[in-house]
Structure formats: structure tokens, C-alpha cells
Amino acid sequence: MQRRYRVVVAKTGLDGHDRGVKVIARLLRDAGFEVIYTGLFQTPEQVAEAALQEDADAVGLSMLSGAHLTLFPRVIEELRNRGLDDVLVFGGGIIPAADISVLQSQGVAAVFTPGASMEAITSWLAQALDDRETAGSS
Numbered sequence: 001m002q003r004r005y006r007v008v009v010a011k012t013g014l015d016g017h018d019r020g021v022k023v024i025a026r027l028l029r030d031a032g033f034e035v036i037y038t039g040l041f042q043t044p045e046q047v048a049e050a051a052l053q054e055d056a057d058a059v060g061l062s063m064l065s066g067a068h069l070t071l072f073p074r075v076i077e078e079l080r081n082r083g084l085d086d087v088l089v090f091g092g093g094i095i096p097a098a099d100i101s102v103l104q105s106q107g108v109a110a111v112f113t114p115g116a117s118m119e120a121i122t123s124w125l126a127q128a129l130d131d132r133e134t135a136g137s138s
Helices: 019-030 044-053 068-081 097-105 118-136
Strands: 006-011 034-037 058-063 088-093 110-112
Touching: 006 019, 006 044, 019 034, 019 058, 019 088, 019 118, 044 058, 044 068, 058 068, 058 118, 068 088, 068 097, 088 118, 097 110, 110 118
Parallel strands: 006 034, 006 058, 058 088, 088 110
Antiparallel strands: none
């Protein structure tokens, strides 16, 4: 990584299953990212505000409730409302394959489903943020 990136990791909506997001938060921390975990039951507004306050480079969303087509775009909208268009949004959870391309067309950079390797997640995030950093300095 070009530098130590700051990542807000969040559970939006009423989904109370947080084991996976805690594993991801720990994984990212161990890979050298600075991780801010917002906790359960966050609104899109709270997630975007945390990203603003923490000067986040990325926001990772965990979704098991089936509300991904509503909540992911709302988080992106709230980030844009705060002038955070450059914050990379990625996510994971129980998301049907058919919905992944929809989410990506709405601005979600990547979606990781069950079975994604920890190496795939950390490598992708480091590379995506390095690429953004390089593009921004050109």
C-alpha cells in the first residue's frame, strides 16, 4: 500500500448479524488498514457522517438482510451529499449474483460474497485505493 488507508466498516439497516463484519474489520486492520467500525443498526446518514468525520478513504458495508439494493445506493448518495465522491464503497454479504452488477452500476466498486478469500478482499482494496491515489496525483 502506498500509505495507511482509513476504512469505515458499517452495518446499515436492521441487520443484527455482525460476526462477519467484525472478522473483516480485524482482517483489514491486520493487513495494515486503519479501521473504524461503526457498529450495528447504522443509517446511511450515520455511515456517511462517520466517513466524513474520520476522513475515510473507503467505506465497507456488510449486508445480510436483503436490503442491499436500497441501502448501498443510499450510502453512496449520502456520501455525495457531503462532497465525498472520492470515497470508495465496497461491500459484502448475502447478495444474489444478479444484484451485483446493479450495485456496481450504482457506484459500488466491488461486492464480495460468502467464500471470498481474505487475501482477495485485502489485495483488491489495497490495489483499488493505490490506483485511486496514483490517479489523483496525476
